[in-house]
Structure formats: structure tokens, C-alpha cells
Amino acid sequence: MTGSIMDLISRASIKVTNGRVMARRKLHRLPRVTVVIPCYNYGRYLRQCVASVTQNQPGIDVEVIIVDDKSTDDSLEVALSIQAADDRVRVIRHEQNKGHIATYNDGLDAATGEFVLLLSADDLATPGALTRAAELLTAEPSVGLVYGNAIHFSGDLPASRSEGKEWIVWQGVDWLRDRCRSGYNIAASPEVVMRTSVLRSTGGYRPDLPHAGDFEMWLRTSAVADIGYLVGVDQAYYRQHAVNMNKKDFNAGTARGQFVDLKQRWQCFEVVFAGVGRNLKDRSSLLQIARRTLASQALERVNYAYARGFKGFPSTEFEALATEIWGDVWFSKRGRALARRKKLGMISLPIHPLWAASAIAWRLEDVVRRWRCRRIGI
Template sequence: MSVVIPCYNYGRFLRQCVNSVLYDQPGIEVEVIIVDDKSTDDSLTTAREIELKHANVKVIANDVNLGHIKTYNRGLDAATSPYVLLISADDLVTPGALTRAAELLEAEPSVGMVYGRSIDFHKDLPPCRTEQSSWIVWRGADWLRHRCQSGYNVIASPEVVMRTAVLRATGGYRSDLPHAGDFEMWLRTSAVSDVGFLVGVDQAFHRGHDRNMNRTMFKSGSEKGRLIDLKQRWQSFEVVFDGVGRGLAEGALLHKIARETMARQALEHINYAYARGFRDFPMEDFETFAKEVDPMVEQTRLGRRVARRKRLGMVSLPLHPLWALPAAHWRLKELLRRWRRAKIGV
């Protein structure tokens, strides 16, 4: 299995990441490809030291900083094994993760990618589940339909192992989707192959820290970040259904579902902001996006509700008493979405 590790100024995390894929992966021959994107810390020095110690580790050093997308693709282009994992240098895989993924891919030739649950952590590694009980194989179009209906990504990224032949057939990461490149990749893969989910097992550790790209580049957690996320997810759907998804028998219907979902999500953010009295929320930007995606969104039930709330305005209460129930409903939907992701992968 090829493991591609892009690295930019993550030298302090690199050894732990590499060790997670080299050890405790029984039955797997691993090819590790570290791609240093002209780091300004000790990343390249650390990578070279690891390369000298392990014959199956190769280091590629960018002459100039290419950015994460081109760095990803450079590493993936160098992969030579039938299966490939792309994992950031600040993340890790769990013991046996590569073994479990390879077993599913060997048993299910129709599957183009396999994933399990990813655990978020900050400092010490939390306990993880490594005893696999079963797996689910989703028909690609069915998995894609779930994504169109929810609009959300259910994969953090380090928990995905892809079939290299499928990756080669569909292409690498897109430079015009710097925030949602992973999401678009999963959508694209599901349009041409089935998707495997490892049930009841943790496949990766996703590290949270102050220098995460989502925080520094894409303003994760802020209103601006939420709008960037909405726009990039919608662009991902557009790209897929204008490309490989066009050949699906139900492609036009799925595209329509995705359009309605993404417009609705933008209005739900506005709705929730009114319910919580968030006066500084950029309502106009979210509403403009919703109308651009689906010009008919104003005629929907949610569209009419948002228009009504705009007329009534906000009150200076933490939660408007008339809108407490819709806000609670919105929160319940979020909890249900997370539960489905953990249990069945969608």
C-alpha cells in the first residue's frame, strides 16, 4: 500500500505520523512517500532522517512552495501500489487500519474507496476501537444520493484508502477547490465505483491544533468560514454532475436534490441566527448564495419562514421564545447526522 504524507511545517508531528503507518499494520507492505512543500521548519531534515532509517520511505522535496493541492497530487502521482492513502503529517492512522482497509478492498472489487470512523484529538491519543465486526458496501449512486440529501461531507480524510486504479481513472485533486477538494474527490469516486464503510472501528486520528489549515486558511468556526464551506461544497456538486456524474442514470435528479439541499442549508443558517439573536450574522451574504444556487428557494416553506422573520426582526433575548422549537429542531438534525455518520458512514 502506498501512503502519501504531504508536509508543510509539521516536522514536530512527522515521525509519529510515519510510525503509525509503518508499525502495527499486520500483513501490509507499505510504501511511504513524504512530500515536503518547501517547509521553513525542520520538516525536510526530519523527513530525510526517516528516509535514511527506512528503505520503504521516499522523500520528495518541492523546490518552491506549491500549496497543498499540487503537493497532494505530486505525492499521489508517485504512488505505485494498488491501494493508496493520503494522510496529512499532523494526523495518524490507528493500529490495523491499513490491514482492515486492504481486506475490504481485496474482498470487494467494486469498491473504489473505503473508510471508517475518524477520532478528533488535540494532545494525547484517545482510546480507539480496532476490532472490526463488519463492513457495509454502499452502491456508489446510493452513497452519492445520501450526500446530495445531506449536503455534508462525512469523511475527515485520513481514514480513506482508495483503489489506485480508480484514482488514476478519475484524476487527482482540483486546484479550484482548495477547501472542499476531499469532498469532491469522494463524490467523484462514488459516481464511478462503490463505497465501503468499516462498521464499529476507528481508522484514523485527526489532530486539532492552532495551525490547522481549516483554521488558518478557511476560517473554520466563523461565519465567513461557514459561507466558504457552503460555496465550496456546492461547487463540488456542480463539478461532479457536470463531469463524471453526468453519466449516471439518476444524475439530473441527484443534481437537483443537491441544489435544493445547499440552498436550504444557507437559509437554515439564517433561520438559526434569527432564533439565537445573532445580530452580526451576515444574513444578506447567505441569502444571496441561497438564491444563486436555487432561484426558487424563496417559494419554499423555509424561504417564506425566513422572509417572515426578516419582517419581524430580532429581539434582545438569547433565544426568541417563538423560535426556540425550530432552533432545537435544527440542533437535533445535526446530532442525528453525526450519529448516522458514526454508525453507518452516511
Template sequence: MVTRVAPQPLRTRPRVSVMIPCYNYGHYLPGCVDSVLSQQDVDVDVLIVDDASPDGSAEVARKLADADPRVRLIAHETNKRHIATYNEGLAAVDGDYVVLLSADDLLSAGSLARSVALMEAHPEVAMVYGFSPTFADEPPAPRTTVSSWSIWEGPEWIEQMCRRMSNPVSTPEVVMRGSVMRELVGYDARLPHAADFLLWLRAGTRGAIGRINGADQAYYRKHGANMHVQMFAGVHTDIVQRKLTFEILFSEDEAFLPAGHGLLDVAMRSLAREALVTAAQPGPDSEDEPRDRLVALAAELCPPDRDPALWQDYERLRARGRGGNTVISRTVEDITGRLRWRQWRRTGLMSPVGSIGAGR
């Protein structure tokens, strides 16, 4: 179970290395770097890795490095794509704690000291995260008062992820113990869309997971429309990536987890449930084929004979969707989404998507 503890002040001054990958975000770089260099009560160093941006990002980064000795630059001559860029940068930093911060995101004032205070007080914690408000142009005023710290034992946090099947971590708010990051080596190129989730899960195999409650730890920038153009096809791709994520975790990090936990089966059922919940939602006829692919994927993850009740719930929900009121369905979906968002903001965890088969 999660343990809630009172926050303690930071009594040391550790060094935090912040690696900033950049591709065509040169216009955001000065604000991003400033949000790091202005952090108080910790020593910071910044490494910008520009992945051969054609927009002049490397020149912006070079000027920032020339202006402050705490900033370094690695500029690629050819584009290596995001995973290789992440891992090159992470391998080149050596702080007590490590952050990967996208060039278009920002840290909130005091966030590094708040995160590091938790890990300095609890050396068993491998990774800390928090809440990151989204923004488009100007970030909102941050909440800076910490109400409490949450600490999960690593296997307990992993189990929560298997059951809830929602990645509650945005990325810019993550601070990882440097020794853990160096052991884990970084991001897995087999997972171009879910490598961050695997990294958080693997951190839970090496130590406890902490969360800062009450304060806003970073800002996650949203660009334009973030929804998939085709809902069912987009969710199918996402579930396939998470399926591979858990298969890799329980295959390659099994030695770091309790024997006989059976969590892979739990994860597969949770993914099947999400596929069925999504497939049961009303949508345009043009998406019937992607919807059918979701149902087929659910059958692969959790066959009907393994969990008949789950599939019976799906059939009932699907029947209601065919003959129900689409406006009411969308309203219920919107309310449910708001409740999930509020739970995430408060606790750092999300409830499972939808309502069928929950809790079994």
C-alpha cells in the first residue's frame, strides 16, 4: 500500500543533471533552460542534445552554452531520432539525480529541490514524479506548497500499473536517482511509443517510487490536437505498445520482482478490458474495421473462455451503445474522464478506463 508521509526540508545540496533533447524546438530552448538554471537549493548542470534540427536550434543552444558554464551542447550532424538522442544524452551526464526535460517543456520553480528532498530523506526511492499541468502558450501560476509525499514499494507500484493500465507520469516532472538511471541504461528502442512507461516500471524493480503531492512539478506543453484522428486505430496501436512493454518487463526484469506474482496475466487482462471498453464506444461506421481489430486484440490478450464475465459485460455495453443515446454516452464519458483527471492530480494514479469488468 502507499505510504503518505510529511515532507521534510532539503538538508543537502546535491547535483541534478538535466538532459534536454531538442529537435526543431530552438524557439522554446531559452525558456526551458532558464526554468532549470533558476532552480534553487540544488546544483544543476544542463546538457542539450540537438538532433540535427534544421531550424537553427543548435545555434540557439550554442549561445546558451556560451552564456553559462553550467550548460553544454552536443550537436548531431545527422538525425538519430529520439530514442538514440535520449540515451546518448543520459549516458553523458553524471549528476546525483537525473532529469530528461523536453525542450518545449518547463520545470516549475523549486521543483527539483522538492523532488530531491524526498529522495534524500528516503534513499530507497529510485524515482520521483508529480503533477504537470498542460499548457499551450503561457503556463499557469504553479502550486508550490507540498501537502505530502507518497511512497510505494516498487512491486506495489508496478502492480497498480498492471491493474490500472494508465501511465500516470507525464515525463517532465520525473527525477531519477543517477545510479538507477545508469543501471537501467535508458530508453528501449523497441518501444518508440512506450519507452518512457517501461523506464518508469523498471525503476520500480530497483527501488521505491515517490510522488510529490500538492505542488505542480513541471509544465507539459500541448501542441494543437493531441487526439488520434481515428480513435479506435490509435488505441489499438497504443495497447499493442503497452502489451510489448509488459512482456519485456516480465521477461527481462523478472529477477527483480517477487516470485509467483502473476502480474503479467493481470496486465494482459487490463489491456483486454481497455480494448473492449473502447470498442464498445459509439463511433462512425468508417471505424468499424479498427473497432473489430480492437476486439480481436482483446481476444488475444484475454480469451473469452478465460474470463467470460468480462466478455459478457462487453456485450451488454456494446448492445447499449448500438441502441442508446450518443449524447448521453458522450456526457457520461466526459464526466468519467474528469473524475479520472481529478484522481490523477490528487493521488498520482488513474482509475481504469471505463467501467466493465472493473475490480475482478
């Protein structure tokens, strides 16, 4: 093993999760990759988005499908002008606004490529991203989806990494087990390329999970296929701006947003293990791990609110969700800790002196999780 994952922590993490490290292999044929670009009022970003997948993506046959969801700006006009100039691009127009889930599914249903990427019109693929993903997917037929790192940006595009020389491949159930232990999504969408046949076999995005549809899709895929990661490369640019869907529709960064996110992440596990994952040999143990993880995270939010003196935090809702997910959560370490804190009451200090250590540990755990995700994708 050489290059970006030589450090001992990365080696250990890969081993613990049963990942297989292998050398990157070049394409030996010309695969077709469909890029679905859902668009609602993002006309100002659309040309740059399309150019990111039609340029600097060598060795592949690209198909671009723009789905305009009855935009009220100039998105449709821009899309049609792009289509007129490039026969690789076609436009699907909605006669009425259907919302993002239906827009995603309409585009995915129309895809003809062997592999498919869903790329929001305000995001971008990095140079060579489709090529790198296709290399792994053609070399490893068991892999249902492949992803790399996404760069979050605003303003000018930062430089991206493109010279990674290694892949990691997990058996689907091993990758799924790590998600049960973590409880978090590790990929947004623009950095993920799927095998279209796997998508067809498991279905499109679920309308009942508008906030966590991507996460459920990845979990569902891992129940039926292996998962690949491109080490040391950046696969997408994720644009941060005032009207991001997560900020505008799902209150990202607020207590309400945290609650919605936590609840829908739990619902993702529920529907996957009740659906395509119901026949997995380890289904019962995996579901129990997920229960413990998400219920503990709900109480940890309340514990942290007590530690910081956040009197306006909706503790009751988080506690009820934790109990709904796992009835025995109050006998866990976090449940017992919260019971002690509730007896003592919440003190409005920058951080409660008796609980500073646990609050710091919780934050440190989050930092380590994000670091490991960027290094080895899990």
C-alpha cells in the first residue's frame, strides 16, 4: 500500500471494516455514463454544471439529461440552448412543478448509460471524475456504486485532487455495518456514480424520505452490491450558497434541522431492512446496531444541550425519538448520563464545568469521523 493511505490509522480503519485496497486500473473500453441534472431556478449555474461533465472527462461516452422542474427563471431557455449546441444533451421539461424527488426519478428513468450520476445544477463534477468512477466500475463488476471526496465551496473553484492511485472496495454488508455503527451519511450525491443496472433492480428515490433520500439509496445499494471508494481524489464540487435545498427546505444547521436529519436517517435504516435488506443473514444484528447508534445520538444532542446550557433546545422531542427508536436507551451510558444531568438541572454557562470533558469528547469524535471519511471514505 502506497500513497495517501499509508498512515497507521487509515490502515487500521480499512482492516477493521474489511476493506480491500487495490491499485487503480485504466479503462480498457468506452463505457457510457449518463449524467442526470435536475434543475429548478438554477439557470445561472447550469452552463458551468454541464460543461463540468462534457469537458475534461476522457475515455467515456457521456449522455446528459437536464430535467427542468417548471423553473420560473431562465433555466429552461438555458437548457434548450445547451441542447441545441450539443447532441449529447437532452432536456426533459415538466409542465408543472413536481418537486425534487420526482425530478430525480424522471431523469434516472430516462438514463441509457451503463453508469449514472445525479448532479444538481448548482454543483459540478471535477475534471476526470466520470473517468475515474468508470475505471473502478468496469474493473469490479460486483461494485454497485463508487464515490470519492466532495469539495464544499463558494465563490471561485478551488483546485481538485486527481492523481489517486488506489481504490478501496468493501463487500456491501461490511460497508452497511459501518454505516449502522456510525449512523451518518458519508456522501451527498454529486460525488457518487452508480451502476445503472443496480439502480434499476432496487428502484429510484423514495418520496417519503425527501431529506435523506441519498442516504437510503446508498444503504439500499450496499444491501445488494459492493461499494467502492476512490482514494485521494476529489470527485465533485458541492456549492454552498443561501438557497441550498438543505438550508432552505430542511433547516440545516438548526435544532429543528438536526431533528429532521436524525429522524430520517433512522427511517432510512428501517425501510432498507424491511425492504431489500430483509433477507440479509445479519439483518437482525445490523438493525439492532443501528437502533443503538441513532437512539444514542438523539440523547447525545440533549446531553450536549445541557452541557452548554441551551434552554431553548427541543429536548422533549429528541428524547421521545430516542425512546421510539430503542426503548432501552435509558439504560445506556448516554441515557444514565442524561438522567443525572436532569436531576442537577441546566445551568446557563458557556459550558457546564462538570460536563466539559464529555462535551469536548463528543466534538472530538465528530472531528475524527470527518477526518476518517475524507481519508478512506468510511
